[in-house]
Amino acid sequence: MTTENNKVIGIVCERSVDFDGKLDDNGYLLDSPTVKIIKVPCSGQIQPIMLESALKNGASGTFAVGCRMGDCHYREGNKFCRERLIGKRMPKLKPSVDKRRVEAYWLSALEYDKLSVMVKDFVEQCKQLPAPAASKK
Amino acid sequence: MYTEPLQRATLWLEKGLNTVFSQKYNPFYYHGALPNFFIWALFLSGLLLFAYYQPTLANAYASVHYITYELPFGNLFRAIHRYASDGMMIFVILHMMRVWFTDRYREYRILPWITGVILLTITFIIGLSGYLMIWDQEAVTLANITFNLLKSFPVVGAPIAEAIMAGKVISDYTLTRFMFLHLGIPLLMMFMLWLHYLRITRPVSEPPLPLVVMMAGVLFIFSAVFPVGLGTLAHGAHDATAAPILTGPGSVATSIYFDLLYAWPQYLAAQGMAPVWVLLLVLAVPVVLLVLPYLQKKALRGQYAQVTRENCTGCSLCYQDCPYEAITMVDRGNDGTRFKRLAVVDAGRCANCGLCVGACAFKAIEIPRRETGSVLAEIEASLMTSTS
Numbered sequence: 001m002t003t004e005n006n007k008v009i010g011i012v013c014e015r016s017v018d019f020d021g022k023l024d025d026n027g028y029l030l031d032s033p034t035v036k037i038i039k040v041p042c043s044g045q046i047q048p049i050m051l052e053s054a055l056k057n058g059a060s061g062t063f064a065v066g067c068r069m070g071d072c073h074y075r076e077g078n079k080f081c082r083e084r085l086i087g088k089r090m091p092k093l094k095p096s097v098d099k100r101r102v103e104a105y106w107l108s109a110l111e112y113d114k115l116s117v118m119v120k121d122f123v124e125q126c127k128q129l130p131a132p133a134a135s136k137k
Numbered sequence: 138m139y140t141e142p143l144q145r146a147t148l149w150l151e152k153g154l155n156t157v158f159s160q161k162y163n164p165f166y167y168h169g170a171l172p173n174f175f176i177w178a179l180f181l182s183g184l185l186l187f188a189y190y191q192p193t194l195a196n197a198y199a200s201v202h203y204i205t206y207e208l209p210f211g212n213l214f215r216a217i218h219r220y221a222s223d224g225m226m227i228f229v230i231l232h233m234m235r236v237w238f239t240d241r242y243r244e245y246r247i248l249p250w251i252t253g254v255i256l257l258t259i260t261f262i263i264g265l266s267g268y269l270m271i272w273d274q275e276a277v278t279l280a281n282i283t284f285n286l287l288k289s290f291p292v293v294g295a296p297i298a299e300a301i302m303a304g305k306v307i308s309d310y311t312l313t314r315f316m317f318l319h320l321g322i323p324l325l326m327m328f329m330l331w332l333h334y335l336r337i338t339r340p341v342s343e344p345p346l347p348l349v350v351m352m353a354g355v356l357f358i359f360s361a362v363f364p365v366g367l368g369t370l371a372h373g374a375h376d377a378t379a380a381p382i383l384t385g386p387g388s389v390a391t392s393i394y395f396d397l398l399y400a401w402p403q404y405l406a407a408q409g410m411a412p413v414w415v416l417l418l419v420l421a422v423p424v425v426l427l428v429l430p431y432l433q434k435k436a437l438r439g440q441y442a443q444v445t446r447e448n449c450t451g452c453s454l455c456y457q458d459c460p461y462e463a464i465t466m467v468d469r470g471n472d473g474t475r476f477k478r479l480a481v482v483d484a485g486r487c488a489n490c491g492l493c494v495g496a497c498a499f500k501a502i503e504i505p506r507r508e509t510g511s512v513l514a515e516i517e518a519s520l521m522t523s524t525s
Contacts, residue, residue: 007519007520009516009519009520011512011516026519027519036519038512038515038516038519040491040507040512041489041490041491041504041506041507042490042491042492044458044490044491044492044495045490045491045492045494045495045504045507046495047494047495047497047498047509049498049513050509050512050513050516053513053516053517054516054520057516057517057520057521058520059516059520068151068155068160068166069160069161069166070160070161070163070166070167071151071166073239073240073241073490074460074488074490074492075337075460075461076339076458076460076492077460077490077491077492077495080458080492080495080496081495084495089458090454090496090498091454091496091497091498106160108148108151108152109145109148110145110148110149110152111152
């Protein structure tokens with residue numbers, strides 16, 4: 001417990017789930033205080049390297065949030081992000097990344113409640129995992 | 138911003154539709170593709186009607202009568218043609234409202250919006266000419282309303298009306314002109330559709346098969362259960378002159394076209410408004426739609442993706458992923474690198490969305506409003522504080 005970082009980093013599209021009033025001053029979820037939310041204009045901007053960097057720096061998990069599939073404001077951002085994370089589009093998420101620590105959610109601005117429940121599950125799941133190998137740090 | 142409540146309403150509606158259709162087949166996610174389904178339905182059903190239709194004063198009504206009551210399945214095809222035109226109109230308007238409400242109609246999307254307004258206008262003209270071709274009492278009334286409205290416009294109104302009428306009075310040639318409009322304007326539509334798609338990479342132009350099957354089923358059953366029938370032969374339809382009637386005799390059939398295009402102008406005319414003002418109000422609709430995108434404050438303020446020349450390897454991943462055809466790969470000349478090509482951003486087309494940033498593995502392209510470095514710094518900073 002002492003050696004492991006319990007933090008989870010979420011990189012989210014600012015047009016998808018609406019975090020107004022759901023974050024504290026430092027950008028952590030009020031519902032799940034270990035979850036840090038980082039906003040980008042579109043989930044299509046999320047590079048796999050961002051998620052890799054979160055894990056490399058000691059996060060216990062990391063996730064991406066984009067709009068509902070079919071409803072990207074910029075047409076294809078969420079689709080491309082998903083394809084990059086599952087290894088179907090360049091640049092891909094490194095195969096060596098622990099997939100149990102990576103998640104993605106595709107929800108609209110109205111669906112914070114749904115996300116909140118799923119993120120709580122994910123945080124729990126990451127806690128159960130054995131500490132990452134020392135080489136990662 | 139006035140669009141925000143509208144956007145929320147759209148999302149709320151789509152959330153409901155997602156529970157019915159699932160995210161994969163939500164018709165709202167194919168709002169632009171569904172009118173294409175109706176174009177196909179209209180083209181195929183129209184082919185059969187075209188084979189039997191005769192565009193003359195004496196035979197127009199008779200040939201439609203033959204199609205409706207004697208030709209096997211003729212009435213079914215007419216019903217499909219009629220209801221597909223209504224479906225087309227419904228989905229085109231839904232498409233327009235959705236891109237408007239979700240703020241996807243201006244700046245880098247201005248070309249699809251302008252061509253879209255033109256497409257909407259010509260869709261109305263195609264529909265109107267289709268109704269006129271039937272040449273029953275309602276069509277004659279409609280022709281009189283249309284020509285009188287047109288003629289009320291000073292200077293250019295009368296010549297345009299005469300050009301469509303092919304002379305000063307309605308004659309055999311008038312019906313040929315109606316048919317020309319009904320078959321010729323769809324060709325213009327194809328050209329406008331090309332422009333409509335021009336700046337969109339990988340346009341979603343076809344709805345998924347299950348949705349097509351469902352739409353075709355609904356259209357077919359609806360057409361079989363509610364045949365369209367045929368109005369009475371117009372009194373004096375064989376030698377109809379454009380009598381000065383605005384709110385003509387007989388009721389005009391209720392349908393999407395009439396309700397949108399004729400119900401409210403007719404009401405205004407009945408209230409005593411001068412025809413020229415009624416016409417100007419009708420023409421103001423597309424003009425207002427064209428002006429709409431310029432009424433909002435610009436969101437991008439001239440920002441666009443920036444390429445770092447030294448980092449660009451010319452791999453073309455950003456060029457492939459850009460959803461607005463804003464990136465081109467150019468010959469970079471002899472600049473001391475071993476790479477041949479360079480990504481160049483067209484500022485006018487760039488949406489500043491960052492999809493190219495997600496596609497770049499070499500830190501060679503950035504959007505000014507959110508640089509990759511700032512995201513990575515935020516990740517590292519939040520993890521540093523907890524370990525210390």
